[in-house]
Amino acid sequence: MEDYKFLFKIVLVGNAGVGKTCLVRRFTQGLFPPGQGATIGVDFMIKTVEVEGEKIKLQIWDTAGQERFRSITQSYYRSAHALILVYDISCQPTFDCLPDWLREIQEYANSKVLKILVGNKTDRDDREIPTQIGEEFAKQHDMYFLETSAKEAENVERLFYEIAAELIDQARSKDGTNVNKTTADAIGLGNFGTKATQNSCCSGFSSNTSQTNCENGNSRSNT
Amino acid sequence: MALIRCCFEPVELPEFFDTFVQKCTDPTCCCGCCSALRPRYKRLVDNIFPVNPEDGLVKSNMEKLTFYSLSSPDKLDRIGEYLYQKASKDINRKRYKFVEIAMEAMDLLLQACHAQTTLNLFVESFLRMVQKLLEDTNPNLQIMATNSFVKFANINEDTPSYHRRYDFFISKFSAMCHGNHDNVELRDSIRLAGIKGLQGVIRKTVSDDLVENIWDKVHMEKIVPSLLFNMQFCVNVLFVKKNLIASGDLTPVEDATHVTPPVLAEEVLRELVGRASFGHIRSVLKPLLTHLDRHELWVPNTFAIHTFRIVMISIQPQYSYTVVETLMQHLDNNFKSSPKTRTSLAVVLSKIIAIAAGESVGPSALDIINNLLTHLRTSVSTTTEITNEESQYQEALINALGEFANHHPDYQKIEIMLFIMNTVPDLSKKSKGDQMLQNILLKSLLKVGTQYSTVSFEKAFPASFLQPLLKMARAPHDPTRVIVMQIFQALLDRHQNEKVLSYVTIKPYPALSQEPPSRSDIIFTHKYGANIMQALIDSMALSDRIESLASSYNTAALLIVEMACGETVQEFLLFILGIQQVALTADLELEVVHKCNLHCIAIALMSLISRVTGVNNLLEYAQKIIDARKEEAPYFLPPLLDPKKTGTTKMNLGLPHLTIDKIALAESLQNAGMDSNRLQTGTPYALNQTDNPAHRHSWVDTVSNPQLPQRNSSADLTAYNADGDSVTSSPGVSKKILAPEYNFEAMKRALAEPSEAMKREQRDKQLQIVRTFREGNFEDLVRRTEPKHDLIQNRLNDLFNSLAVERQITQSDIKTQQLQAEKPIYETNFPELFYY
Ligand SMILES: Nc1nc2c(ncn2[C@@H]2O[C@H](COP(=O)(O)OP(=O)(O)OP(=O)(O)O)[C@@H](O)[C@H]2O)c(=O)[nH]1
């Protein structure tokens, strides 16, 4: 049945070829696509997961790593609840570019966005970036950290489930109290599908909508 | 937090409950009323689905459902919800045929019920359905959903839903615009659907600001690049990015029979731009520029030009100026980019600027000019050495300027020229950078000048323009002078003689086209001809290079062809004698070849004026000299000699019988029955006599001291007395001129031995001149900043009218003016003039 309590938008970023598309395909379709071509512009996937007994819909926007598409990909950052920043553990330059990516995120994404650093391709034996280095970088920049292999399906499920769980926590802490509108706005969670708000169709998660959602939701539950 | 969501689930209600439910105003209160009986609307919905999905929608039952919806509009939302739920299940079970039927039914209901007030609620389900299909990986579902969305977008809803958001649709349609399916045909269908979807969102939202603000940055940054990405691979710009195509992610679409993504994308861009109001233009242009940057579409700039042309022809004309402005700002931001990129940008600018020219008048026009000049200035000042590429950039800017000016009426061209003239650094600035800047700015002035078609010299050379131009005609730097000469040529040449007169000769010019000067030409010659000739003499003395001399000659020749007639011929003869005298003045230390060339020019101009005025006696006299020179001194005859290639040892310059003689000239005129008084009483022109736009005639008569051979450098102060023939009334300025019998030798002596007294007197006068000059200029400023004239032409007229009045103010109000007389000339000359 089409029914979920939360909808979260997740955006993947990172250099071309680090395996963003493969991660998404592994997660949403359970496969490792052979000869995956470079992404053009943006790709979209959806997957509904169940966390703590709640159905969660994940909208996943897989962006192209190529420079020339930067202009359009950036416009997808803003509405993201979580940003997965991917590098390739067997390719130093993709790690070296992380500060640039952080700058972009800083500039275009919501300041409260959940950031996860992912070192992909752990199956490869020509590792160039030790786990610890990645971990430290993540810590320094206030990001979650995980190493994955899209190929071996390692940590891929975990990655998305943890994001979902974390976002639920954030949403609950804001949603339940509704004391601080600005933080609620910042995370911008909406309760997609609540017919009570007549707001279900287009999942507008701009701050205004989420605010309406929270208020209506509360007033309803009070009646 | 508990959310009540029971209505979200299909609620099973017995039919007899219908009335009860209808009374129930709160849709959330019906929970717990479930029953095993199916309500009527559900049965009606179920019946539209065939047993075998291949049979398609059951038409007759669909009619029943439609009829029911129309008669019970309050059920519309439940019908929608139920259809949505059914479709969701079918999607999960991959029963796509049924999904299609559900979607079709929703489309039909939407069309049938769009006038219903309850449609809003149905639309929510409808859009959720569309979204559901778009979310699926099946491309056919996505395309189907888009088609439904487009149908919906074309429906005019009576009550817009303010809370409805289109973020997802814009995001998803934009992603579809970048569709990358292996199957090219399918890929194009997805891209087309994406573009159509975006068009739908635009149509749906653009007219109503209360709904989603489509112009929001977040949206435009998706829509615009998505459209451009598709346009990029249009057949006619295919070659632009061959490498992209080669890399495999893009294949050109060449089939012109059906609508292709590039064609549709272009159409949507036009629509979008056409709907943009003033505040929205930049929201479109910014992502557009970013896209061109990111995809490196400036070099080559075919696509950029194509895109900007589309923008220019689609935009509401009154805003076209903003496009130009934005592009120029982008050029600003690119000041660090390679000259190639900047050149490309400037070329794009030059290609579209003309379209904007028609719409930008007054301040905005000069704004654009000013901006272009600023870019030129930046280019000159930031580059230590002008590379070939950099000068191409400058060239492109100048072309843009020319293009722009070209599309303005002539009276505005004068404004523009005046404006540019005021930005040229004056000759006191001598650094290499200033020199380059002078050249560049004068070149852009020339560009405008060549597009101006002169009718009246009075209009083409307003005093405020002529004066600084004449100063630049004396620039020490050869190329600068040559450009100034070209400006003169462009503005003087009303009969396309410039090419004809480009070489110096004593023979008749074939194909010289001519028309007797008009009354106003003659007045102009009396007023300003002397100033121009004065400047020409100076410029001829400055350099012995053939190119410079030839360009000065060309200007002089044009002046003669345009202005010489019985009434003005004497003035020109004095000018020709002046050229000769420069050659004869020993202490000027001119090179031998330079002197020969000046003799050539003098005799050539004399032949020319004899022919132009048709005074045979003059021509005969000229011929006599020519014949004599042929015998004795062929180097005194054209062609001009190259100083580098000419040996001077055998040249005898001391040949007074071969020179043009003033008295003989006067006799020739008399014999032809013409007045020769002016020639007899006037002095030949001499070097370094600065401008005096006043009537020379009028002060010829005031000659008081034949011992002082100066033509009077204080003439400067009459710059403002364009109409003034009462210069003698200026305090302390005396007009002195040579007595008719004063000959060359005497003058030479006088020049060589100036007395102390003379020097002092001259200094005093100069001081006075400087002061008066400044005051006059301040006065200029006062007038210019008076915010009362809207029309440029009015202002021009006013300018001329006020000149006479001003002179009196200048004289009577000197004290007050002195207080503020320190203002730098530049400030006073600057654009204020144009802002009112
Ligand atoms: N060994 C290994 N290879 C991987 C893994 N993930 C991706 N790859 C390979 O890396 C290459 C690039 O993968 P993509 O998923 O297309 O990379 P991307 O980040 O989406 O690249 P862009 O779309 O261009 O930004 C492909 O050849 C994949 O087969 C992984 O976990 N292990």
Ligand SMILES: [Mg+2]
């Ligand atoms: Mg990819």
